[in-house]
Every structure is written in C-alpha cells, then in structure tokens.
Amino acid sequence: MFMIDAARRIQASMRGKAGIALASLVLAAASGCARAAPATAPAPVDRGGAVRAIALCTTTEAQLRAALGEPTRDGLFRRERILSWIIDEDDVVRYLAVMLDARGVVVDLVWDIPTEIPWTPANQCAAAGRGTS
Missing domain, CATH: 3.30.1450 (Beta-lactamase Inhibitory Protein; Chain:B, domain 1)
Structure with missing residues (x-):
C-alpha cells in the first residue's frame, strides 16, 4: 500500500511523460527491494x-x-x-x-x-x- 501511495504522489508532482517514466522506474526499484530473502532449506538429517x-x-x-x-x-x-x-x-x-x-x-x-x-x-x-x- 505504501508503494502505491508513493507512486501516486510522485505522479502528481511530476507532469508529462518523463515524470510518469521516472515514477514507474522509482516504483519498480522500490518493489525490487521489498522482496523477501529466499528461504534456506533445513539441513538434511543423517x-x-x-x-x-x-x-x-x-x-x-x-x-x-x-x-x-x-x-x-x-x-x-x-x-x-x-x-x-x-x-x-x-x-x-x-x-x-x-x-x-x-x-x-x-x-x-x-x-x-x-x-x-x-x-x-x-x-x-x-x-x-x-x-x-
């Protein structure tokens, strides 16, 4: 929800196609950072x-x-x-x-x-x- 609000604020503050492209780039970068680290498999039992x-x-x-x-x-x-x-x-x-x-x-x-x-x-x-x- 935070990222959607941030994207809307960025879009509202910037006018024109360049502003929308920049907002999309910022949103894509932010969503990439929000990914969870991959889970590690438990060690196999001997x-x-x-x-x-x-x-x-x-x-x-x-x-x-x-x-x-x-x-x-x-x-x-x-x-x-x-x-x-x-x-x-x-x-x-x-x-x-x-x-x-x-x-x-x-x-x-x-x-x-x-x-x-x-x-x-x-x-x-x-x-x-x-x-x-």
Whole structure:
C-alpha cells in the first residue's frame, strides 16, 4: 500500500511523460527491494548415522522418535512391541526395525539387511543379563 501511495504522489508532482517514466522506474526499484530473502532449506538429517548410534539395552523409544520421527509401523510380534522406520528409498529400500522391552528400551534390532534374511526378534539384553522384560 505504501508503494502505491508513493507512486501516486510522485505522479502528481511530476507532469508529462518523463515524470510518469521516472515514477514507474522509482516504483519498480522500490518493489525490487521489498522482496523477501529466499528461504534456506533445513539441513538434511543423517538418519543412517542415527541408526548406527543405537545402543542395545540403552537407547529408548523416545530417543528414536526424536532422531527419526514417527515410526512407519508400531506393532506387536507375538507379545513384543516392534517399531520400524523406512530410512531411505533409493535403489534399495533401507529399513530399521527394533524390539522394545516393557520400559521402551531397544533390546534387538535389524538394520539394512536383505529381506531374504529372516529376523526373529529376541531380547538380546536379557540374554546378556543387562535387562529385563
């Protein structure tokens, strides 16, 4: 609105074609300065690095959600809770699946292996004497 008022004042103060041309030039220059700076894209998240940082018997569901976002799946295998994420979808789909104990701690995981290799989740922490569930 300010630029329109300014242009009208300039046009009113100047008579003739030269004045209109100058007013148009001033208006064009002013509108060019009013453009917002382009938004910068957020830095990409290193989801593979977040997966490699998972420590059995230590990493929690809350930490995974903070690092990877909401899981693609949140379900049960027998009576055990399994969360999974699609991490990357280039030529090969890379996924992460974790088994959680009752406290929400990662007790087993599978990451980026061929789907031909079956995963039978088992509490690796109970086997090592480092956790219960």
